[in-house]
Amino acid sequence: MNTxxxxxxxxxxxxDGVGIRVAREVAGQVHDPRVTVxxxxxxxxxxxxxxxxxxxxxxxxxxQTKEGNPGQIYHLGLxxxxxxxxxxxxxxxxxxxxxxxxxxxxxxxxxxxxxFAVEAKDVTTFSERCTPEVERVVxxxxxxxxEELNG
Amino acid sequence: MKRITIDPITRLEGHGxxxxxxxxxxxxxxxxxxxxxxxxxxKFSEGRPAEEMxxxxxxxCGVCPEAHHMASTKALDDLFHVQPTSTxxxxxxxxxxxxxxxxxxxxxxxxxxxxxxxxxxAPPAERNILGLIAKVGxxxxxxxxNARKQNHWIIQTVGxxxxxxxxxxxxxxxxxxxxxxxxxxxxxxxxxxxxxKTSLKVFDDVVLKNKEYLDMVLSDTYTQKSYNMGLVxxxxxxxxxxxxxxxxxxxxxxxxxxxxxxxLEHIAERVEPWTYLKFPYLKKVGWKGFVDGVDSGVYRATxxxxxxxxxxxxxxxxxxxxxxxxxxxxxxxxxxTLATHWARxxxxxxxxxxxxxxxxxxxxxxxxxxNIPTATPDEGVATVEAPRGTLTHHYITDERGxxxxxxxxxxTTNNYAALFMSIKKAAEDFxxxxxxxxxxxxxxxxxxxxxxxxxxSCATHSLPGQLPLEVTIYDAHGNEVxxxxxxx
Numbered sequence: 001m002n003t004x005x006x007x008x009x010x011x012x013x014x015x016d017g018v019g020i021r022v023a024r025e026v027a028g029q030v031h032d033p034r035v036t037v038x039x040x041x042x043x044x045x046x047x048x049x050x051x052x053x054x055x056x057x058x059x060x061x062x063x064q065t066k067e068g069n070p071g072q073i074y075h076l077g078l079x080x081x082x083x084x085x086x087x088x089x090x091x092x093x094x095x096x097x098x099x100x101x102x103x104x105x106x107x108x109x110x111x112x113x114x115x116f117a118v119e120a121k122d123v124t125t126f127s128e129r130c131t132p133e134v135e136r137v138v139x140x141x142x143x144x145x146x147e148e149l150n151g
Numbered sequence: 152m153k154r155i156t157i158d159p160i161t162r163l164e165g166h167g168x169x170x171x172x173x174x175x176x177x178x179x180x181x182x183x184x185x186x187x188x189x190x191x192x193x194k195f196s197e198g199r200p201a202e203e204m205x206x207x208x209x210x211x212c213g214v215c216p217e218a219h220h221m222a223s224t225k226a227l228d229d230l231f232h233v234q235p236t237s238t239x240x241x242x243x244x245x246x247x248x249x250x251x252x253x254x255x256x257x258x259x260x261x262x263x264x265x266x267x268x269x270x271x272x273a274p275p276a277e278r279n280i281l282g283l284i285a286k287v288g289x290x291x292x293x294x295x296x297n298a299r300k301q302n303h304w305i306i307q308t309v310g311x312x313x314x315x316x317x318x319x320x321x322x323x324x325x326x327x328x329x330x331x332x333x334x335x336x337x338x339x340x341x342x343x344x345x346x347x348k349t350s351l352k353v354f355d356d357v358v359l360k361n362k363e364y365l366d367m368v369l370s371d372t373y374t375q376k377s378y379n380m381g382l383v384x385x386x387x388x389x390x391x392x393x394x395x396x397x398x399x400x401x402x403x404x405x406x407x408x409x410x411x412x413x414x415l416e417h418i419a420e421r422v423e424p425w426t427y428l429k430f431p432y433l434k435k436v437g438w439k440g441f442v443d444g445v446d447s448g449v450y451r452a453t454x455x456x457x458x459x460x461x462x463x464x465x466x467x468x469x470x471x472x473x474x475x476x477x478x479x480x481x482x483x484x485x486x487x488t489l490a491t492h493w494a495r496x497x498x499x500x501x502x503x504x505x506x507x508x509x510x511x512x513x514x515x516x517x518x519x520x521x522n523i524p525t526a527t528p529d530e531g532v533a534t535v536e537a538p539r540g541t542l543t544h545h546y547i548t549d550e551r552g553x554x555x556x557x558x559x560x561x562x563t564t565n566n567y568a569a570l571f572m573s574i575k576k577a578a579e580d581f582x583x584x585x586x587x588x589x590x591x592x593x594x595x596x597x598x599x600x601x602x603x604x605x606x607x608s609c610a611t612h613s614l615p616g617q618l619p620l621e622v623t624i625y626d627a628h629g630n631e632v633x634x635x636x637x638x639x
Contacts, residue, residue: 012210105292126195
């Protein structure tokens, strides 16, 4: 099964870069040739281009919810996107729509999509580091991604 | 007084908020437009080697990294007092043309076209790319995906990396292209020109042949008579990569034309107490408030402004489309905000034609891609046209080339005042005493800002293709009486 791990976000905008932080850690620990780890700031159509052709996709991103605590981790599947119609990440990924578009156009879309999202605290200050609340959960998210890959 | 808030709360970057205050009779008393500012970029840059700036600045924005990379690379040329070789200049412009094809394609088909193809009052669930494809057919959908994919291949091949190029160096670029790559780029150029023509035909069929839409484009609600800014070449033709900045009034008269280095002599910034945003305006004319006309220093830097500020397009098919647009709209300049979508498609065709021309240039595969800088760095300024407006990078360094000061005027910033005015005017025209506030009405207010494609620090361009809006209506005592939302 060909798998793509995508870290999404902006690596110089504090917690917005947590997905990329995680992806870089994961890349250093995965040696399976069937697994590709990538990072991008491009969502929407660009994401659609990236995920086409893979059997499985694991996305790591930041998120901000109304009552979330910084560092809180969400393990989401596609069904969460259809249930929560208005789910909206910093990068406006509406995965359900992207996948529907891909299928409509006859592109090879992944059978399984998993999303790990980390509640962000600061996404408006330029910094290569996450806030301490988010930084401390990075190893945990990396572990979850690796377990997902092996599971 | 009642209050309406349009607040896409779930957005992290680009969280914009429109607040509309109503009088007791239900008419609009005032409108405010606020976005949070990304903080600390200057501090983040200070102390770094200037050569890192093309890599760093392109991370500011998730939407147009290529534009920052290019402005930054050109600012390094200026900083290190070195001219890039002819081939390097052409490779940069070639990549930049491919980028404009991808970006304008995305904007038109994802953000603009659904309003017209599916309809401005259609339910949000249908007014998106899927609804568009359902109407116009799978073939066009495939062409959109293909145009983006192929031109991204060019960016990756020439720029060294997809989305975030790493080829710009002071005095040139880091890699030449070979004949095999050139031939592939030429083929993509040909297809992109066809795609540009097809896109203009879509606009023609869907918008121009529909009287209701054409009337909407020409309506007073979406008309704004502000100054127009854009880069022009030595013949006053539109240029994205290089040239002088020309400003033309709503009356069609040239106000000024200046080199990027002189930008501080022409642009000043207005600060308002209710927002972090600073509103740039034309110094020569002065700040007269949020009003249009020749006496107000408010200007726009959009695809339409670029066409208004120029005397024409440098490529034949785009020039033909340019002439058709102005003859349809009743002459130059056109002050119709919604015509920005049309101008964007003319620019798409121009970018495709430039791409094809450059791919056929005999110098393009030359290995002479760099002049090594030898002068001591001090100060550098450069301007390019980003898809969303004129983009200027300005660096001051010590003698080692370490950044001491950095100032950026990004595309959307130029348009803040005009954008705010467009929203205010639409709100005042649509929200009237006794009129029920519906999603369709909200969308028509949103349509006043969509042509600017505001890059409120990044995030307004991806699927689902619309800004999340939330409108909360408060009565005179501040109690919530109605709530409408779309895409939140």
